[in-house]
Amino acid sequence: MPTILGQNQYGKAENRVVKITRDGDTHHIKDLNVSVALSGDMDDVHYSGSNANVLPTDTTKNTVFAFAKEHGIESAEQFGIHLARHFVSSQEPIHRARIRIEEYSWERIATSDGNSRFIGADEVRHSFARKGMETRVSQITYDGDNWEVISGLKDLTVMNSTNSEFWGYVKDKYTTLKEAYDRILATDVSARWRYNWTSDEQRMPNWEKSYEQARKHMLQAFAETYSLSLQQTLYQMGSRIINSRSEIDEIRFSLPNNHHFLVDLEPFGLKNDNEVYFAADRPYGLIEATVLRDGVEPKIPVDMTNL
């Protein structure tokens, strides 16, 4: 046979599970999008179509919803760990499970109002509005021995309206760009960080706190860096996380440079003193890099953008 099968994986993607937890009249939401990918002894299903080793993707979907009841959803990471362990330990042909989770956050609708004439306004504890555009993400992989947890976020749009320059670059025959000494720096942060928790023997991180702190440090580094290049800002964002969070060893960023071009108003007799910008769509700069704890081997895939 001249062709052979290489790496393969399968499962049900984008299971949209919402879990409501009731603490008296106060409700709590977890809103996840869970994707399952299983690998193992799967040659036959590819070569002959025999499904004898195949747990149906429909079953992996059912398991997601059943586990939301059986284990609850303490955090996306903990939920993924339950699922990955289950598939690898309960199905002999399954040697590896990878669970990807997107989490959407909600905030309570403020209803209490001292001047309100609406009865019970401050009693409402079951009403929510979706919060923010960003999505929290996590990927949990388990092979029966070791864990790999990569978490992060995407679509967090940020802007510095000053403290950004760009000059001193290479100029070749195709270079027309003028140097900038005060520009807008804006990006949609996509970040993935890898935890050094890899074994059930280790103490597990506090996933919720770790996420909140990593996000906070990253945002503060973005805001507080006087930037000579988006690469420099990226490195500051990454090293701030590595330096602040001992449970994280590696982080990779994919940062589009969302160009805001100063509009030329001179034809209309107006001076544009860094006031009026055109927010461009495409093309955009794209800056990608990994920041690592010294001595650590990088494991996050280089290409977070689709191949």
Add this chain to the structure above:
Amino acid sequence: MPTILGQNQYGKAENRVVKITRDGDTHHIKDLNVSVALSGDMDDVHYSGSNANVLPTDTTKNTVFAFAKEHGIESAEQFGIHLARHFVSSQEPIHRARIRIEEYSWERIATSDGNSRFIGADEVRHSFARKGMETRVSQITYDGDNWEVISGLKDLTVMNSTNSEFWGYVKDKYTTLKEAYDRILATDVSARWRYNWTSDEQRMPNWEKSYEQARKHMLQAFAETYSLSLQQTLYQMGSRIINSRSEIDEIRFSLPNNHHFLVDLEPFGLKNDNEVYFAADRPYGLIEATVLRDGVEPKIPVDMTNL
């Protein structure tokens, strides 16, 4: 000639203008997407291709950016009023201008941190993150005499995790739905409200405050209504605004019913006590209605969804 020209309009759509205002080291952002549509004496350009009456769409784009400098952007509505007045009053063939604006909101990145070892953390006043998924919208129309201002928002996703029922409905031969006495009610609010300010003789509303208050009342009504149908909730949201804001006479909603189906866990020996839901994509219910101040003639177009 057997065919004739009917209503027509033209202009530059989706001009993405960002305005930075500097108050010392404290910066302020306005981030708009402005679309211009002009109508008037435009038969020739359609029949013969003569552009003698046509102000280029490129010029309407330039005007948007120039006006951001000349007039600033106090509010989306005020900015649209400047633009609409300009086109109608400065171009004889233009009899009507319609300005549509989307506004994206930003919030400051919190950098102050009592325990921070990063110098100047609490001095950063030029760093922002995009806030929320919702988009504020406004449409300003001017015909040289009268103004029509319709404002609102879209993509504001909200959920009540209880206090919603649905029963007592018509049952025909195609009805299989079971009655529900405690369900999730979730929707993506798309709302447009019309102001009764129509003339330069009237006192203009405070557009920013009016938006904030209308949004607040609408959200509170959503949260505080014990709902027997999404239609009932819609009406409460609308009447709360009309009753609370005298400057608004009419509001139209388009509310998808974002179904959250209780997952049947019985096959797995589990009881689902209103805990685990599947968030469905399509199909969805779609509830649309206008709520009016009594005695007022409705003017907001019925079809907010695309034809």
Add this chain to the structure above:
Amino acid sequence: MPTILGQNQYGKAENRVVKITRDGDTHHIKDLNVSVALSGDMDDVHYSGSNANVLPTDTTKNTVFAFAKEHGIESAEQFGIHLARHFVSSQEPIHRARIRIEEYSWERIATSDGNSRFIGADEVRHSFARKGMETRVSQITYDGDNWEVISGLKDLTVMNSTNSEFWGYVKDKYTTLKEAYDRILATDVSARWRYNWTSDEQRMPNWEKSYEQARKHMLQAFAETYSLSLQQTLYQMGSRIINSRSEIDEIRFSLPNNHHFLVDLEPFGLKNDNEVYFAADRPYGLIEATVLRDGVEPKIPVDMTNL
């Protein structure tokens, strides 16, 4: 009560129904996205939450799927007529039904191959690939007496690489655009045409043939018009349809001007002889107009873009 209810409608949106018809081994597909909107005696459900007049949106969904079996899907229009008639005639409180349908087209995968060593290649009559980016649309409205059928298409992207000019336009203080004597003209056609079939007494159009012919005439007019403005091209597209199809009385277009800017290559010592273009995203010109049979009253809503 200071507020009242205005126009309202409800139903299940985006029911994705696929119908396979088997003619021996040769299969045929109809792939529709059907949205139902019902209006009528619905005050109570808004004011008090009483659902006594409400046929559930879930039932309207079931009806769509049941009718695909009971009536088949001869055309989107005919299918919509069956549905609209059913809701209005079978439910006393329903006075008006509006059915919107998107149709996705498929073409057969070519498998016959004279040199093929694969057995049965030319016997495969059940394999399809999605065809084209455009979507056929239709809206059928019925009030118990009269029909209104508006059909058309969206997202049909077309380009003329020459035979387009733009000059002789108005120049004001904000005008910087240079006249163009040979430019690319490109747009994404969104068109809606209204049929003059309004009553069961009239002979019904052949919906499939009418669509194919209207589309063909529109495309030919786009290709064959030497254009001095996109407005002129739009009018030619519309009048070609009105003149060629007696069953159509009115057509409305929404045509973005998809700008292709000639790239300035002079800084690199190169001459750009109408060869290399930058395809821009935003902003874009937006040209909208109605073309009518003389003497006919326009009925297609002016705003096909979302409010």
Add this chain to the structure above:
Amino acid sequence: MPTILGQNQYGKAENRVVKITRDGDTHHIKDLNVSVALSGDMDDVHYSGSNANVLPTDTTKNTVFAFAKEHGIESAEQFGIHLARHFVSSQEPIHRARIRIEEYSWERIATSDGNSRFIGADEVRHSFARKGMETRVSQITYDGDNWEVISGLKDLTVMNSTNSEFWGYVKDKYTTLKEAYDRILATDVSARWRYNWTSDEQRMPNWEKSYEQARKHMLQAFAETYSLSLQQTLYQMGSRIINSRSEIDEIRFSLPNNHHFLVDLEPFGLKNDNEVYFAADRPYGLIEATVLRDGVEPKIPVDMTNL
């Protein structure tokens, strides 16, 4: 320093270049979306913000447009090869260039019409409509010595309306799926194949012909395989390409299982004889695998879906 820089790359993404070639009155289009990613000696720009080694992303954009004039666009792959070679060979700090290209295809608008009364209808050779939903993709990587070319396509939606079964699978406590003996099999093909051309010493493939043939073989294998699982179909699609095209050594697929569920019409007294289906959105099965020429080392990244 406790943190270090790992893999990094930068460049201008999504340069939308359209090239018109005029052969008398007959025009030809190439419509590409080109993304540049450069790597090399870039530590300083990350650590200190020094741009001394940085060719601006703006310059990489200019180069794309200039090269469309200087070299033309014979094929996406050939164009990418010109660009990658240029960046690596002309900039000492650049050690590796990766060019990603999306190509959108167009077809001519048929204007000739024997019965046409429109003059010159069959003379129009400059009018085009966008063809198909699928996008052709290519990634060209060069490190100064070796080439890697990975091509393919995405968003090619296909369906078999019969000749698909799914049964004989593992059943655990979470399994509720019923076996299927005649189901719809539908997917959106995302495929990437790697060429064994790696050196300027080798004869370069005919990129256009190779793409057309690989696509044809893949589609035929999809249509002609009697499928017991989507994995089996995937493997047949891959091996058909490897067996038919000696220039291709490896192919990876990401195939969502676009579920079409047979609608239960029994509550309405109707029998659904594989006729009426509900096309679901989420969740969906996701089947991913690599097919290789025997003896070849796999190099296409496993994760084509975003991390």
